[in-house]
Amino acid sequence: NSTKPRLLSILNALAFGLNAIETFGYGPFSSGFTPNQDNASISQKYQTILTPHGIAFSIWGLIFISQAMCIISTPLSDHRMIHPLIVDGVSFWFVAVCLAQTAWSPAFAYEKIVVSAILMGLILCGLVAIVFRQYNLVTAILEKEAISRSDYWLLQFPFEIHCSWITAAFVLNVNILAVALGCNAKTLVVTATASLALLSIISFICLRIVKRPQYTFASVAAWATFWMSYELSEPKSMIKETFNLEQIRLIILLTRGLCAILVASNILRISAQSAPVGMGMSTNFSRQSKSYVQNGSKQE
Structure with missing residues (x-):
């Protein structure tokens, strides 16, 4: 039955289009935002000790293009x-992710920080579901043969990088929530440290625990922590007023150290693998696809 694949193609395209125009300021919500309601302005208002430099968010370009x-x-x-x-x-799942991300934009713009954190969590749950389902398909069903590189980069990588970045964004959203709730500097540092620990644990699992190493998450985590440390090299006035020098230096040390460890771990793990692109999917997909098409054609 070819109904589901065709329906998915249509729904995914519509949901992606809605999410894209909303994200870039032309959607039903974002088109009505004032200049002070963009993500950069709100992030600056609720500056956290983990808020990365603005360049970090350029990764959205790669996510949307892929x-x-x-x-x-x-x-x-x-x-x-x-x-x-x-x-x-x-x-x-991707339709649900796009709808939740579309709803996140106005929630964040109107400073509904609790709601935005919940929506970010929902986005993350949807993406985790996709990544886990794809991973299990590769591992449990067709692990003895290799996926073509084009299929990996077109069908799997876009969701891996999206999930990886949303994990970092969710961590940041939680830290923003702590700032919005008026937590003191000590609590904010503890929250930031716990957030970095979480990124470390997930990266370790992706590189060392799972059967097939998943490099995308660790790479994105390294990207995020690099720009976090870079932003703290010349901290904003709000950061200087909130945190003392020792606290700022601690987070700089943690972010730089984690970034270096993640980069080194990725390089070492990749060098130890003969097929570094998360390979392990079967060329049986091609045969299954041809059979599927032929059967569908006969039914029609």
């Missing part, structure tokens, strides 16, 4: 449209 390529290429190829990574891995 997902656009996935959305565009899927209906153009029967192989990709009925690919298990899309039909069973992504399924309808």
